[in-house]
Amino acid sequence: MKKFVFIYTYGCQMNVHDSEKMLGTLAQEGYTAATVPEKADLIIFNTCAIREKAEHKFYSQLGRIKHLKKSNPLLKIAVAGCVAQDSRQKVMKRAPHVDFVLGPQNLHVVGNLQTSKRNLYVDENPDIAYQEYAMHRESATRAWVSIMYGCNNFCSYCIVPYTRGREVSRPSSSIVAEIKGLKERGYREVTLLGQNVNSYRSDIDFVGLLRQIDRIGLERVRFVTSHPRDLSTALIDALVELPTLCNNLHLPLQSGADAILQAMNRKYTYAEYCEKIGLIRGKIPSVTLSTDIIIGFPGESESDFEQTVKAIKEIEFDGMFAFKYSKRKGTRACEMADQVPESVKAERLNRLLMIQEDIVLKRNRALVGSVQEILIEGASETDPSMLMGRTRSNKIVTLDHNGAPEGAVLNVIIEKARHHSLHGKELS
Template sequence: MPAYHLTTFGCQMNEHDSERMKGMLESLGYREATSRDQADLILFNTCSIREKADDRFIAHLQEARALKRRSPDTVIGVGGCWAQSVKHEVFTRFPYVDVAFGPGQVHKLAEFLTSDSLTAQGYFAFEGFTGDLPAKRAREFQAWVQISVGCNMSCSYCIVPSTRGREVSRDPAVLIAEIEALAADGVSEVTLLGQNVNSYGRDLAPERRLSFSELLTAVDHVSGIERIRYTSPHPKDMREDVILAHAELSAVCEHIHLPLQSGSSAVLKRMRRTYTRERYLDRVALIREHVPDCALTTDIIVGFPGETDADFRETLEVVEEVGYDGAFTFIYSPRRETEAAAMGEQVPHEVKVARMEQLVEVVQRRAQERAQRFVGRTLEVLIEGHSRTDPSRLRGRSRHNKVVNFDGLGSPGETVPVTITGASSQTLTGQMSLVARAGRS
């Protein structure tokens, strides 16, 4: 059997796409290799959201080139957003690459591999869903479900619309059938994926259209699905019906990832985020009203062009006020063909770094404070495996999306009650409870 090795960079959508690539390759008779030097096909699923992701990928690609020099029949493939973003130059810059394809063309990889002549090919049209392909899941009990592709927003710093195209929603009947099949296959937790999940369905014909909250309701009704997560929503579309779904639907988890990006309305306007600081905080207040114990996480960019000390202080104020359970924080880096890259008033790197250090301190302090509310409580924890730092303990995740390391017995995929005994900004620790079943907390 020919062997493949796949390296994934970037977001959950890329992880989902990679599972589909693996499933497709194994349906063609390939097996997964444990290292690149054992592979006949070396694949990369790339990200281009930040410059650091580009740099990391190029270093890996250079290693693949060296392996191809030793074994000229090795096929090198590059997929994902980076490939889409450099589609006009990928083969001239990297002549040792055999096949390149964008996120909407994953299925073309199979066509390339089964063709009579493996001459260099590029596939970059926006078509098809990877969700329609077979998958090889990382865990049998958890699954990504792609509900839409593309994005209709025009954030001035982001290249996603140019790499994944306009927003297209999958047919709800197809989605529910997929989730029913997953449940029948032992999946108990699904994560719904889209660049802007809560604008789902608006492009569908009226007779097939469901809103995102209606889709959540339909998934909640699928027997066997115990947990529903989703990423990522946009604050402008975080409406009350979606928030109420967290309060009223038993499978929808008590966690919302609500990207902030900046706490300054002036910066948000330059980012073209289409909401203000006040609108964002109004959404947070509505979440706290209907789901008081909801865990809130976010994304924040520091050093966006024109960001002043006053703008940055406003971001810190929002972080203090909201008290996030966690945050992904990023130093702004210009991306090709974006409006922000051409803006004046680029913030000096040393200023960005200093602001990042301040931001991380506040995020972690507030997350640590928020985490204390779990100490003494018993939470339902879905076991994912052994603790990464202590193999004698188990690791799982609560409905709040908090990692829990605990003492006890169980197997991956089981949901067990764990009494929380300690909490840091990122993880909880505990002891498996002797009670028959944890109450929802």
């Protein structure tokens, strides 16, 4: 008999990819993805603990599906991801309808859940770097590839080192074999995933790994996330030299104020960050940069915030993900005095977003008239009469639908700049 699974995925790319791993593993056990939770024999919540909001969203959704067990007594419910690891007892106590809790290092057990009793799978898994997964990938042309797990940095606001454990890197041979397999199946782009890819280290370092991957000859290679402290000159040189690497870098700044960076335990100053940005832009003038900013970290004064505003204006990022600081129990920042009131955080966040909107529009306008190579991702979600693709620098571009399939690479002349995308025409 056919079995169905429904997965709710919250949070970062790491979680999106973990859901692909769970779906792939379950497909080997005869499961198919259900379109709605009502049709599932197994419901999995792949949770995120980075911010309080994502956690609340999960708990309220978990409450909303409770009644499904009445109509289907054989239904099993599992909670995976960072909340599962961090709040395992709380989840089991608060939601007796949950059957299983599995932390990010224990995804491989997902295939055996249906036969198991109510249980917690949250032990450290020293073999996680050697675990091979069947994957059920969302896209047929662009793939996520995990290269390492965990983080050693202990930024004072972040829960990840407690939920995903210490850094461990996958062997390069296994990563290279996975990417070769993807190329053979027609994939055009991979994004290498890790909390801090710059500190990848197995038999080779990250730059060595990039060189090996470049030789496979995919159309495009990207990676997230880089820690500014670990961004080396050798990596910048690799971005210049290796043709498959895209001219785009996500480099979380978090704050423009040195006192706040220190309290965050980020281990770089704003001047050091700028030095690296200068080096990258000097060597790759077409590079696009995106960043993360935390607003209202404990102790952030108006003048600290003004330094972040100044940094955003000086650097002119192409993209910014800014969030209000969210207290995470168990982290050092959670215990810090001088927590910033919510209303102040909200006002500062709005101010920063408005400034950044103008910067993005200005940077997008500078591309009008240029020719960009676009990798087509499919019909535009907002207007199906349009195609949507991305430049090598990760800008979204729309163009009139000309029948080009997902994965096609087109040269497009940019005609219009918007706040969040560009519009262009294919060059004949």
